Amino acid sequence: MRQFVLCITIFCLLCTYTRINAATTVDSLVGCLRSKGVLNYTTSGSPFYSTALDFSMQNLRFTEAGVPKPAVIILPSTAQEVQKAWTCMLRGGWALRVRNGGHSYEGLSSSASAPFAIIDLINMHKITVNVQKKTAWIEAGVRIGELYHAIASQSSNRLGFPAGTCSTVGMSGQIMGGGYGMLSRKYGVAADRVLQAQVIDGNGKLIKRVSTSNPDLFWALRGGGGGAWGIVVAWKLKLVDLPETITTFSLWKTGKQVITDLVYKWQTIAPKAPPELFIAIYMAGISYTGSPDMGASFYGQYWGTINETLALLNKIYPELGLSESDCKQGNWMQVDSLVFYVLEISNRMHSSL
Ligand SMILES: *[C@@H]1O[C@H](CO)[C@@H](O)[C@H](O)[C@H]1NC(C)=O
Ligand SMILES: *[C@@H]1O[C@H](CO)[C@@H](O)[C@H](O)[C@H]1NC(C)=O
Numbered sequence: 001m002r003q004f005v006l007c008i009t010i011f012c013l014l015c016t017y018t019r020i021n022a023a024t025t026v027d028s029l030v031g032c033l034r035s036k037g038v039l040n041y042t043t044s045g046s047p048f049y050s051t052a053l054d055f056s057m058q059n060l061r062f063t064e065a066g067v068p069k070p071a072v073i074i075l076p077s078t079a080q081e082v083q084k085a086w087t088c089m090l091r092g093g094w095a096l097r098v099r100n101g102g103h104s105y106e107g108l109s110s111s112a113s114a115p116f117a118i119i120d121l122i123n124m125h126k127i128t129v130n131v132q133k134k135t136a137w138i139e140a141g142v143r144i145g146e147l148y149h150a151i152a153s154q155s156s157n158r159l160g161f162p163a164g165t166c167s168t169v170g171m172s173g174q175i176m177g178g179g180y181g182m183l184s185r186k187y188g189v190a191a192d193r194v195l196q197a198q199v200i201d202g203n204g205k206l207i208k209r210v211s212t213s214n215p216d217l218f219w220a221l222r223g224g225g226g227g228a229w230g231i232v233v234a235w236k237l238k239l240v241d242l243p244e245t246i247t248t249f250s251l252w253k254t255g256k257q258v259i260t261d262l263v264y265k266w267q268t269i270a271p272k273a274p275p276e277l278f279i280a281i282y283m284a285g286i287s288y289t290g291s292p293d294m295g296a297s298f299y300g301q302y303w304g305t306i307n308e309t310l311a312l313l314n315k316i317y318p319e320l321g322l323s324e325s326d327c328k329q330g331n332w333m334q335v336d337s338l339v340f341y342v343l344e345i346s347n348r349m350h351s352s353l
Pocket of ligand 1: 123
Protein backbone atom coordinates (compact mmCIF):
# COMPACT_ATOMS: atom_id res chain seq x y z
CA MET A 1 0.00 0.00 0.00
CA ARG A 2 2.77 2.38 0.93
CA GLN A 3 4.45 1.62 -2.34
CA PHE A 4 1.23 2.37 -4.16
CA VAL A 5 0.84 5.78 -2.48
CA LEU A 6 4.45 6.57 -3.22
CA CYS A 7 3.91 5.75 -6.88
CA ILE A 8 0.91 8.04 -7.09
CA THR A 9 2.81 10.85 -5.39
CA ILE A 10 5.72 10.58 -7.76
CA PHE A 11 3.35 10.41 -10.71
CA CYS A 12 1.56 13.60 -9.67
CA LEU A 13 4.79 15.42 -8.99
CA LEU A 14 5.76 14.63 -12.54
CA CYS A 15 2.40 15.88 -13.81
CA THR A 16 2.74 19.19 -12.03
CA TYR A 17 6.30 19.52 -13.12
CA THR A 18 5.38 18.95 -16.77
CA ARG A 19 2.55 21.45 -16.61
CA ILE A 20 4.53 24.26 -15.04
CA ASN A 21 7.47 23.57 -17.26
CA ALA A 22 5.32 23.66 -20.40
CA ALA A 23 3.33 26.74 -19.45
CA THR A 24 6.50 28.73 -19.02
CA THR A 25 8.12 27.46 -22.18
CA VAL A 26 5.62 28.38 -24.93
CA ASP A 27 7.70 31.50 -25.47
CA SER A 28 10.91 29.55 -25.57
CA LEU A 29 9.42 27.03 -28.05
CA VAL A 30 8.37 29.89 -30.31
CA GLY A 31 11.77 31.54 -29.83
CA CYS A 32 13.51 28.31 -30.82
CA LEU A 33 11.30 27.94 -33.94
CA ARG A 34 12.04 31.51 -35.01
CA SER A 35 15.76 31.17 -34.42
CA LYS A 36 15.78 28.11 -36.70
CA GLY A 37 13.72 29.81 -39.40
CA VAL A 38 10.54 27.76 -38.90
CA LEU A 39 8.15 30.65 -39.39
CA ASN A 40 4.78 29.18 -40.25
CA TYR A 41 3.20 28.44 -36.87
CA THR A 42 0.32 29.75 -34.81
CA THR A 43 -0.14 29.94 -31.06
CA SER A 44 -3.23 29.75 -28.90
CA GLY A 45 -4.91 33.16 -28.94
CA SER A 46 -3.65 34.30 -32.33
CA PRO A 47 -6.21 34.93 -35.13
CA PHE A 48 -5.34 31.97 -37.39
CA TYR A 49 -5.18 29.45 -34.49
CA SER A 50 -8.78 28.17 -34.37
CA THR A 51 -9.03 27.86 -38.14
CA ALA A 52 -5.72 26.03 -38.30
CA LEU A 53 -6.81 23.69 -35.51
CA ASP A 54 -10.43 22.99 -36.42
CA PHE A 55 -10.77 23.12 -40.19
CA SER A 56 -9.64 19.56 -40.93
CA MET A 57 -10.86 17.93 -37.72
CA GLN A 58 -13.37 15.20 -38.59
CA ASN A 59 -14.55 14.34 -35.09
CA LEU A 60 -15.98 17.66 -33.94
CA ARG A 61 -16.03 16.48 -30.34
CA PHE A 62 -12.37 17.46 -30.19
CA THR A 63 -13.13 21.06 -31.11
CA GLU A 64 -15.11 21.54 -27.89
CA ALA A 65 -13.92 23.70 -25.02
CA GLY A 66 -12.45 21.55 -22.26
CA VAL A 67 -10.63 19.27 -24.71
CA PRO A 68 -6.87 19.86 -24.34
CA LYS A 69 -5.64 22.09 -27.15
CA PRO A 70 -2.12 22.45 -28.57
CA ALA A 71 -0.02 25.38 -27.39
CA VAL A 72 1.42 25.76 -30.88
CA ILE A 73 0.44 24.46 -34.34
CA ILE A 74 3.46 24.25 -36.61
CA LEU A 75 3.00 24.07 -40.39
CA PRO A 76 6.36 23.09 -41.89
CA SER A 77 6.99 22.99 -45.64
CA THR A 78 10.06 20.74 -45.75
CA ALA A 79 11.51 17.73 -43.96
CA GLN A 80 14.24 20.01 -42.58
CA GLU A 81 11.62 22.27 -41.01
CA VAL A 82 9.91 19.24 -39.45
CA GLN A 83 13.28 18.21 -38.06
CA LYS A 84 13.93 21.66 -36.62
CA ALA A 85 10.46 21.90 -35.13
CA TRP A 86 10.80 18.51 -33.46
CA THR A 87 14.25 19.41 -32.11
CA CYS A 88 12.78 22.54 -30.50
CA MET A 89 9.93 20.50 -28.99
CA LEU A 90 12.35 17.91 -27.62
CA ARG A 91 14.27 20.63 -25.81
CA GLY A 92 11.15 21.91 -24.10
CA GLY A 93 9.83 18.43 -23.25
CA TRP A 94 6.71 18.86 -25.36
CA ALA A 95 4.44 16.04 -26.37
CA LEU A 96 3.93 15.80 -30.13
CA ARG A 97 0.90 15.22 -32.30
CA VAL A 98 1.52 14.85 -36.03
CA ARG A 99 -1.44 15.67 -38.24
CA ASN A 100 -1.76 14.53 -41.83
CA GLY A 101 -5.46 14.70 -42.78
CA GLY A 102 -7.27 15.21 -39.47
CA HIS A 103 -9.41 12.07 -39.79
CA SER A 104 -8.34 10.40 -36.54
CA TYR A 105 -11.73 9.84 -34.92
CA GLU A 106 -10.00 9.27 -31.60
CA GLY A 107 -8.46 12.74 -31.80
CA LEU A 108 -4.95 11.27 -31.91
CA SER A 109 -3.80 13.98 -34.31
CA SER A 110 -5.41 16.87 -32.46
CA SER A 111 -5.37 16.34 -28.70
CA ALA A 112 -3.17 14.96 -25.93
CA SER A 113 -3.21 14.70 -22.16
CA ALA A 114 0.24 16.28 -21.70
CA PRO A 115 1.14 19.81 -22.90
CA PHE A 116 1.63 19.42 -26.62
CA ALA A 117 2.14 20.99 -30.01
CA ILE A 118 0.86 19.81 -33.40
CA ILE A 119 3.06 19.42 -36.44
CA ASP A 120 0.52 19.68 -39.26
CA LEU A 121 1.90 18.40 -42.57
CA ILE A 122 -0.64 20.20 -44.75
CA ASN A 123 2.08 22.17 -46.58
CA MET A 124 3.94 19.02 -47.57
CA HIS A 125 1.99 17.61 -50.48
CA LYS A 126 4.42 17.21 -53.35
CA ILE A 127 3.86 14.14 -55.56
CA THR A 128 6.41 12.81 -58.08
CA VAL A 129 5.14 9.99 -60.29
CA ASN A 130 7.50 7.81 -62.32
CA VAL A 131 5.21 6.22 -64.89
CA GLN A 132 7.92 3.96 -66.42
CA LYS A 133 8.96 2.51 -63.07
CA LYS A 134 5.40 2.58 -61.73
CA THR A 135 6.45 4.31 -58.54
CA ALA A 136 5.66 7.58 -56.80
CA TRP A 137 7.36 9.61 -54.10
CA ILE A 138 4.86 11.50 -52.00
CA GLU A 139 5.38 13.94 -49.17
CA ALA A 140 3.71 12.91 -45.94
CA GLY A 141 0.91 15.49 -46.04
CA VAL A 142 -0.59 14.18 -49.30
CA ARG A 143 -4.24 13.18 -49.15
CA ILE A 144 -5.88 10.28 -50.94
CA GLY A 145 -7.73 12.39 -53.53
CA GLU A 146 -4.61 14.35 -54.46
CA LEU A 147 -2.65 11.13 -54.93
CA TYR A 148 -5.28 9.38 -57.07
CA HIS A 149 -5.65 12.45 -59.24
CA ALA A 150 -1.90 12.90 -59.75
CA ILE A 151 -1.32 9.24 -60.64
CA ALA A 152 -4.30 9.04 -63.00
CA SER A 153 -3.50 12.27 -64.85
CA GLN A 154 0.19 11.46 -65.28
CA SER A 155 -0.34 7.86 -66.39
CA SER A 156 -3.38 8.47 -68.65
CA ASN A 157 -5.50 6.48 -66.20
CA ARG A 158 -3.45 3.30 -66.51
CA LEU A 159 -1.94 3.36 -63.02
CA GLY A 160 -3.53 3.62 -59.60
CA PHE A 161 -2.93 2.94 -55.94
CA PRO A 162 -4.92 0.78 -53.50
CA ALA A 163 -5.98 3.05 -50.65
CA GLY A 164 -9.23 4.34 -49.18
CA THR A 165 -12.32 5.91 -50.69
CA CYS A 166 -12.52 9.24 -48.87
CA SER A 167 -10.56 11.91 -50.72
CA THR A 168 -9.56 14.05 -47.73
CA VAL A 169 -8.04 11.24 -45.65
CA GLY A 170 -4.28 11.65 -45.26
CA MET A 171 -2.10 9.05 -46.96
CA SER A 172 0.32 8.73 -44.03
CA GLY A 173 -2.41 7.83 -41.56
CA GLN A 174 -3.85 5.41 -44.12
CA ILE A 175 -0.57 3.60 -44.69
CA MET A 176 0.30 3.42 -40.99
CA GLY A 177 -3.08 1.83 -40.28
CA GLY A 178 -3.25 -0.45 -43.34
CA GLY A 179 -5.32 1.40 -45.94
CA TYR A 180 -8.23 -0.62 -47.32
CA GLY A 181 -10.21 0.38 -50.41
CA MET A 182 -11.76 -0.45 -53.78
CA LEU A 183 -8.63 -2.08 -55.18
CA SER A 184 -7.76 -4.06 -52.08
CA ARG A 185 -9.30 -7.38 -53.12
CA LYS A 186 -6.99 -7.26 -56.12
CA TYR A 187 -3.89 -5.56 -54.74
CA GLY A 188 -3.98 -5.63 -50.93
CA VAL A 189 -3.82 -2.57 -48.72
CA ALA A 190 -1.83 0.66 -49.03
CA ALA A 191 0.73 -0.58 -46.48
CA ASP A 192 1.56 -3.54 -48.77
CA ARG A 193 2.71 -1.15 -51.52
CA VAL A 194 5.29 0.90 -49.66
CA LEU A 195 8.83 0.62 -51.03
CA GLN A 196 10.59 3.08 -48.78
CA ALA A 197 9.96 5.80 -46.21
CA GLN A 198 11.89 8.82 -44.94
CA VAL A 199 11.49 9.18 -41.21
CA ILE A 200 12.59 11.57 -38.49
CA ASP A 201 13.35 9.51 -35.43
CA GLY A 202 12.76 10.34 -31.77
CA ASN A 203 16.08 12.18 -31.54
CA GLY A 204 15.40 14.39 -34.55
CA LYS A 205 17.62 12.46 -36.95
CA LEU A 206 16.40 12.06 -40.55
CA ILE A 207 16.61 8.44 -41.72
CA LYS A 208 16.48 8.66 -45.50
CA ARG A 209 16.06 5.03 -46.43
CA VAL A 210 13.75 3.06 -44.25
CA SER A 211 12.97 -0.14 -46.14
CA THR A 212 13.63 -3.85 -45.95
CA SER A 213 17.16 -3.09 -44.79
CA ASN A 214 15.64 -1.61 -41.62
CA PRO A 215 13.01 -4.31 -41.11
CA ASP A 216 11.70 -3.50 -37.62
CA LEU A 217 11.06 0.17 -38.26
CA PHE A 218 9.74 -0.57 -41.75
CA TRP A 219 7.29 -3.09 -40.26
CA ALA A 220 6.24 -0.66 -37.52
CA LEU A 221 5.49 2.07 -40.05
CA ARG A 222 3.18 -0.13 -42.12
CA GLY A 223 0.47 -0.95 -39.66
CA GLY A 224 2.52 -2.65 -36.97
CA GLY A 225 3.39 0.27 -34.74
CA GLY A 226 0.30 2.35 -34.10
CA GLY A 227 1.86 5.33 -35.86
CA ALA A 228 4.18 6.26 -32.99
CA TRP A 229 7.63 5.41 -34.31
CA GLY A 230 8.82 8.70 -35.66
CA ILE A 231 7.60 11.34 -38.05
CA VAL A 232 7.35 10.05 -41.61
CA VAL A 233 8.11 12.88 -44.02
CA ALA A 234 7.89 11.00 -47.34
CA TRP A 235 6.87 7.65 -48.80
CA LYS A 236 7.91 5.82 -51.95
CA LEU A 237 4.97 3.83 -53.29
CA LYS A 238 4.62 1.00 -55.78
CA LEU A 239 1.77 1.82 -58.15
CA VAL A 240 -0.57 -0.75 -59.68
CA ASP A 241 -1.89 -1.39 -63.20
CA LEU A 242 -5.48 -0.58 -64.00
CA PRO A 243 -7.64 -1.70 -66.92
CA GLU A 244 -9.00 0.78 -69.45
CA THR A 245 -12.60 0.15 -68.50
CA ILE A 246 -14.08 -0.10 -65.05
CA THR A 247 -17.73 -0.17 -64.06
CA THR A 248 -18.89 1.22 -60.78
CA PHE A 249 -22.31 0.70 -59.25
CA SER A 250 -24.38 1.77 -56.31
CA LEU A 251 -27.83 0.61 -55.15
CA TRP A 252 -29.92 1.82 -52.26
CA LYS A 253 -32.04 -0.72 -50.40
CA THR A 254 -34.35 -0.28 -47.45
CA GLY A 255 -36.05 -2.58 -44.98
CA LYS A 256 -34.50 -4.66 -42.22
CA GLN A 257 -35.40 -8.05 -43.68
CA VAL A 258 -34.39 -7.12 -47.22
CA ILE A 259 -31.00 -5.93 -46.00
CA THR A 260 -30.49 -8.89 -43.65
CA ASP A 261 -31.03 -11.32 -46.54
CA LEU A 262 -28.76 -9.36 -48.87
CA VAL A 263 -25.95 -9.13 -46.31
CA TYR A 264 -26.21 -12.85 -45.60
CA LYS A 265 -25.82 -13.68 -49.30
CA TRP A 266 -23.06 -11.11 -49.71
CA GLN A 267 -21.04 -12.82 -46.96
CA THR A 268 -21.22 -16.13 -48.78
CA ILE A 269 -20.26 -14.83 -52.24
CA ALA A 270 -17.69 -12.19 -51.23
CA PRO A 271 -14.71 -14.47 -50.49
CA LYS A 272 -15.19 -16.47 -53.71
CA ALA A 273 -15.88 -13.64 -56.15
CA PRO A 274 -13.12 -12.68 -58.61
CA PRO A 275 -10.65 -10.17 -57.11
CA GLU A 276 -11.61 -7.66 -59.80
CA LEU A 277 -14.99 -7.31 -58.12
CA PHE A 278 -15.43 -5.20 -55.01
CA ILE A 279 -18.72 -4.75 -53.14
CA ALA A 280 -19.07 -2.82 -49.91
CA ILE A 281 -22.12 -2.01 -47.82
CA TYR A 282 -22.82 1.24 -46.08
CA MET A 283 -25.65 0.87 -43.53
CA ALA A 284 -27.62 3.53 -41.73
CA GLY A 285 -30.69 3.97 -39.59
CA ILE A 286 -33.34 5.93 -41.52
CA SER A 287 -36.83 7.26 -40.99
CA TYR A 288 -38.91 7.87 -44.14
CA THR A 289 -42.31 8.07 -42.51
CA GLY A 290 -41.43 8.79 -38.93
CA SER A 291 -40.94 5.12 -38.01
CA PRO A 292 -37.35 3.93 -37.75
CA ASP A 293 -36.06 1.58 -40.41
CA MET A 294 -32.81 0.57 -42.01
CA GLY A 295 -31.23 1.70 -45.27
CA ALA A 296 -28.12 0.41 -46.98
CA SER A 297 -26.05 1.38 -49.96
CA PHE A 298 -24.47 -1.55 -51.81
CA TYR A 299 -21.66 -0.12 -53.86
CA GLY A 300 -18.64 -1.35 -55.67
CA GLN A 301 -16.74 -1.74 -58.89
CA TYR A 302 -15.79 -4.37 -61.42
CA TRP A 303 -13.05 -4.46 -64.04
CA GLY A 304 -15.21 -4.68 -67.14
CA THR A 305 -18.03 -3.10 -69.09
CA ILE A 306 -21.51 -2.54 -67.69
CA ASN A 307 -22.72 -5.62 -69.55
CA GLU A 308 -19.92 -7.77 -68.15
CA THR A 309 -20.69 -6.47 -64.68
CA LEU A 310 -24.40 -7.22 -65.03
CA ALA A 311 -23.63 -10.71 -66.35
CA LEU A 312 -21.37 -11.48 -63.39
CA LEU A 313 -23.61 -10.00 -60.70
CA ASN A 314 -26.74 -11.62 -62.07
CA LYS A 315 -24.95 -14.94 -61.93
CA ILE A 316 -23.41 -14.82 -58.45
CA TYR A 317 -25.68 -12.31 -56.69
CA PRO A 318 -29.03 -12.05 -58.51
CA GLU A 319 -30.80 -11.08 -55.25
CA LEU A 320 -29.15 -7.68 -55.45
CA GLY A 321 -31.12 -6.89 -58.62
CA LEU A 322 -28.41 -4.79 -60.23
CA SER A 323 -29.59 -2.97 -63.35
CA GLU A 324 -27.92 -0.86 -66.01
CA SER A 325 -29.15 2.40 -64.46
CA ASP A 326 -27.24 1.60 -61.23
CA CYS A 327 -23.97 1.46 -63.17
CA LYS A 328 -21.46 3.87 -64.64
CA GLN A 329 -18.67 2.86 -67.02
CA GLY A 330 -15.39 4.62 -67.71
CA ASN A 331 -11.77 4.79 -66.65
CA TRP A 332 -10.71 4.80 -63.02
CA MET A 333 -11.04 8.53 -62.54
CA GLN A 334 -14.30 8.85 -64.46
CA VAL A 335 -16.10 6.26 -62.38
CA ASP A 336 -14.19 7.47 -59.43
CA SER A 337 -15.51 6.24 -56.14
CA LEU A 338 -14.47 9.43 -54.45
CA VAL A 339 -17.09 11.43 -56.28
CA PHE A 340 -19.65 8.85 -57.26
CA TYR A 341 -20.16 6.89 -54.06
CA VAL A 342 -19.85 9.72 -51.64
CA LEU A 343 -22.32 11.89 -53.55
CA GLU A 344 -24.75 9.04 -54.11
CA ILE A 345 -24.71 7.98 -50.50
CA SER A 346 -25.07 11.46 -49.11
CA ASN A 347 -27.89 12.29 -51.55
CA ARG A 348 -29.77 9.22 -50.49
CA MET A 349 -29.15 9.81 -46.82
CA HIS A 350 -30.44 13.35 -47.11
CA SER A 351 -33.48 12.46 -49.18
CA SER A 352 -34.40 9.84 -46.57
CA LEU A 353 -34.20 12.20 -43.59
C1 LIG B 1 1.18 28.72 -43.55
O1 LIG B 1 0.47 27.56 -43.92
C2 LIG B 1 -0.90 27.79 -44.22
C3 LIG B 1 -1.58 26.44 -44.46
O2 LIG B 1 -1.17 25.90 -45.65
C4 LIG B 1 -1.02 28.72 -45.38
O3 LIG B 1 -2.37 28.99 -45.64
C5 LIG B 1 -0.28 30.01 -45.08
O4 LIG B 1 -0.29 30.83 -46.22
C6 LIG B 1 1.14 29.73 -44.66
N1 LIG B 1 1.75 30.97 -44.20
C7 LIG B 1 2.92 31.37 -44.60
C8 LIG B 1 3.40 32.66 -44.02
O5 LIG B 1 3.61 30.73 -45.39
C1 LIG C 1 -25.32 -4.93 -73.55
O1 LIG C 1 -26.22 -5.99 -73.61
C2 LIG C 1 -27.45 -5.69 -74.23
C3 LIG C 1 -28.43 -6.82 -74.08
O2 LIG C 1 -27.81 -8.04 -73.82
C4 LIG C 1 -27.19 -5.32 -75.67
O3 LIG C 1 -28.40 -4.98 -76.34
C5 LIG C 1 -26.23 -4.16 -75.73
O4 LIG C 1 -25.88 -3.86 -77.05
C6 LIG C 1 -24.98 -4.44 -74.92
N1 LIG C 1 -24.21 -3.23 -74.84
C7 LIG C 1 -22.92 -3.19 -75.16
C8 LIG C 1 -22.28 -1.85 -75.04
O5 LIG C 1 -22.30 -4.16 -75.50
